[in-house]
């Protein structure tokens with residue numbers, strides 16, 4: 394049974410997810426911790442729950458999702474893992490952070506391992522990588538079929554969708570990703586987005602103004 398915990402970090406109010414298994418192994422997704430307090434909050438949770446992070450994944454590489462890459466990678470001795478198509482976004486994160494006036498420690502050079510169709514094991518369960526571009530050029534989402542939940546990055550929000558005005562964004566591509574990768578999932582699938590509260594596929598199918 395995978396357990397899910399999340400934090401809301403940094404000035405962009407980004408959701409950082411920790412998925413953990415009964416054996417104590419954990420996956421950190423989109424570490425957005427920015428301040429020392431936020432870093433401490435993350436460590437404290439993992440220590441308290443006796444969890445050992447074994448992988449560090451980015452759904453996509455906008456700065457609010459990678460602020461904590463350097464810290465988490467170093468502290469836990471992990472490699473950052475992304476989809477190869479997000480490298481260009483990661484390369485821009487540092488200059489974007491200066492543009493926004495929020496300097497950051499650059500992410501370590503990542504491994505390009507998050508390819509669609511690959512399964513990521515966690516305890517007795519696994520997460521499936523879905524390719525869901527549109528908000529950024531090569532966003533991925535993580536789907537746990539057994540437990541019926543989805544880590545959606547900035548693709549789909551509660552009654553909203555990700556912005557498409559940043560470099561590599563495309564509205565038609567985003568809507569296609571949601572329809573073809575998400576709306577084929579069962580209605581009761583829980584959707585955990587990169588910002589804001591969680592929702593379900595069924596709720597968004599019926600109430601999302603961008604998709605009804």
Ligand SMILES: [Zn+2]
Nearest residue numbers: 453455528547
């Ligand atoms: Zn984003």
